[in-house]
Amino acid sequence: MASPTEFDETSAAMATRQISLAAFVLPLGVAVTFLAIWHGLVLLSGSDIFPTPFEVMRGIGELIYKGLLVKYVVASLYRVTWGFSCAVLVGVPFGLLVGWYARAFYAFNPMIQMLRPISPIAWIPVAILWFGVSDAAPIFLIFLASVFPITVSAIAAVKNMQPVYLRAAQNFGLKGLPLFRRVILPAALPQIITGIRIALGVAWLVVVAAEMIAVDSGLGYLIIDARNAGKRYDLVVAGMAMIGLIGLVLDLLVRRLERLDEVRWGYAQ
């Protein structure tokens, strides 16, 4: 009596195991192939400037040994933390207000839409002029890069809110700040978090560019310095690898926000 279902369960379990195996083996295979081709091409070309993967690993080891890696990663993360936090603190309330009040929307939206397409890189000269070669310049650039995606997603979130929530809230007599706190913010939160995720990605892109020009520490500086100081391309590529890795970790962290019970309803299950 029990056998058919049990068989199904076993085969289903096996299928799951195969998938999880594939999810592990396939990307590993691609990575190994990529490294092998890289290695082969460097050997073939006979280049003594561009590093092989082993040299990059050695480069990373050297950076760790000298204590530079930790120092530069901390410097970059420090700037992103400040710039990004300020962008969240400004962008979310500002976006909610502009999304909610029609007059504010009419007033600010054209300006937002005009400033938004300007690449944060274009702001670098202005930032250096205003803040000099200091931490403030990259922080300002990161702020600029992330405040627009956050603001725009908050505006859109309020505008796309299901009218039934609003009507229920009004029915219970909510106005002003309680209305924002208890209904508009939670209703907009899933879409805001999506905006935050995009913004964090952009912020991480921008910090590297900013550090190449405006300061003398951080992963961006590491790359440009390694190139200028002695064509140490092993360190250049090591810096690039670290940027990719940290970017991945940051994205995974923000993705966790989307699993919170308060916002899970807002994403396709």
Added chain:
Amino acid sequence: MSKPRHAVSVRDLWMSFPAKRQGDSIHVLDRINLDVEAGEFVCIVGPSGCGKSTLLNIIAGFLSPTRGAVVVQGQPVRGPDPRRIFVFQENGVFPWLTVDDNVGFGVLGKSASERREIVAHYIEMVGLRGFERAYPRELSGGMRQRAEIARALAANPDIIYMDEPFGALDFITRLKMRADLTRIWQREKKTILFVTHDIEEAVQLADRVLVMTQRPAIIQTAIPVNLQRPRDLDAADYLAVRDRIFATIGVSLRVGDAGSASSDVHRAPPPSAESGEPSTMPVTGTKHGVPLDARVIVIGGGPAGSTLGAYLARAGISHMLLDQAVHPRRHVGESLVCSTTRIFQEIDFLPVMEREPFVRKHGALWTHWNDQREYVIRFREIPELGLTQDYTYHVDRGRFDQLLLQHAARQGSRVLEGARVERIEFGPDGAATGVRVRQNGAERLLRCKLVVDASGRHTVLGSQLRLKRHDALFDQFAVHNWFEGVDRGPAETSDYIHLHVLPMPRAWVWLIPINPTVTSIGIVTKGAHFTKSNEPVDQFFARHIASHPLLARRTAAARPLHEFSREGNYSYVMERLAGNGWVLVGDAARFVDPIFSSGVSVAMESAKRAADAIIRALALNDVSADAFVEYERVVRTGVDIWREFIVLYYQLPPLFLDLIARPETQRQLTRLLQGDVYDHASVPILEQMRAAIKAIAADKQHPWHVHLSEDLVAASAD
């Protein structure tokens, strides 16, 4: 200021919306006038798109009318107001809040403890207990709607506006929600203005039905519904009101020759307007042209019959409960399992259980005569059943059965007491047509569409149709009594059911605390064993008690309260559980050995599933055997699993005890023991037990080999 006469008063209301093309406008409402009294339940019906939702939105203050006045509670409406709460058609609950927080959303200006109390009260009222911490996305549509109704009630409004609140729900859920809403409205005395396109729904709910016309809409007529609640959907006066509304809207109810007497009258669903809507036509109130006494007759007022009655009452289905036994009565099966809690909740019986001084059962404890160990299962360790209570109950069955029957009556079951069933009548087509009963010396025939046999082990219908097959594998026999002065052991397990395995063939004993001083003790053993012993009952009982040292110690000072009762040969199976116009539920469907306290659970679970099948069958006007195929399959699956579990238990009790002692198998066994047996085609743990028994049977050196019950092993092998 004097109290305003009307709760809601609308005068010459006129509404038009601007259309897409400039200059055009859509004229929706045309001089609407209406009044609603305080405490009144008014339904507004009308064809789709006629503007009834617009009207409700204007009254609630969400829209401003083009012209006209809306006065609510003596004041002109200027916007939404927390004293008047609107229940939306769909998804009005906030998805980012738990049920608890949603219900508490509008409870303001109260202390935290008061707020908690209010929230718990309304969650209980709408039947969402156990789902307080759930988020709306985890609930069904009906449950979300219940949460929204609770949120509205918790804000303590004077008036509730409801805009097709049940429109997105399936047919059966809608029936239940209507019955619940009526009950809540009767208790809470709110004014309700309810918009629906479903005429049946309006007549089931309202004091007064306002019928609107097509756009531009006016209120064509107001039809009072002076019918008692709960409403009997077969009663002539109910049908008259309903037909009057259909006639007002201009829908013909008859297709073909209305005068043809040979078949049931067919009713057509109203055309066009309600497209995509399942038919809400009721089944007819006659059978072969003869008026029915009830649509359903339930024989037996035990747990199965009363549970079924409660479910039917809540769905608004007219039925009679025939109860021939005199309460209170004694019955084995005094200990319940946790899965029944869910049914108690669904039929609103849990508050009664909580109010009564029944002993709470937090677990089960086994011992084996051969060793000193205690094998314990604690219900709090199995949270995944979705129940909030980590305990169930031990009950005095006399009291329990009586309370449940009274509860069914309160919910709307018509109970006929002292009616002895003589015979079930069948028509020329082989379908059951009614029940012949003898009451106060007079015999009468009660006609119905469907007969449900819930008569327990009498199996009235089973005997008449000769469906009963003795379960050859079990010839178990029980001797039981109530005792005072029993030592229940350490406090932690003193409210558990205690089961002790005895050295005699297939013998065990139950100890069930009935109240602080009385304990029920019963010995179960192979029937042949008692017959062969040729002993008087009390001596037989004493000898078995003495065979187990711990049991003997604990019962040393015990005094019996009654004569010993005995029951024998009590396991059987029915050839079929349903036929044309009849269904068996509870013990009438099947009875198995009571070792795992499954009796009441099987009775109530089968009643719940039968109720679902019956509600659906009546809605589709098909009560033939086909309508109950799924019911029969599920109930058989459940009881088969129980039975198999019991057989495996008897084959080798030490194996069962050993599996309890291991954490990895204990969880599975506990789930099974709590009644989680209906929705799985197979239960892996049984497979495991079967394999282990096979291995031990083959291994003569195994220490448990001597404990094998050879006859059962042989019998279940084929």
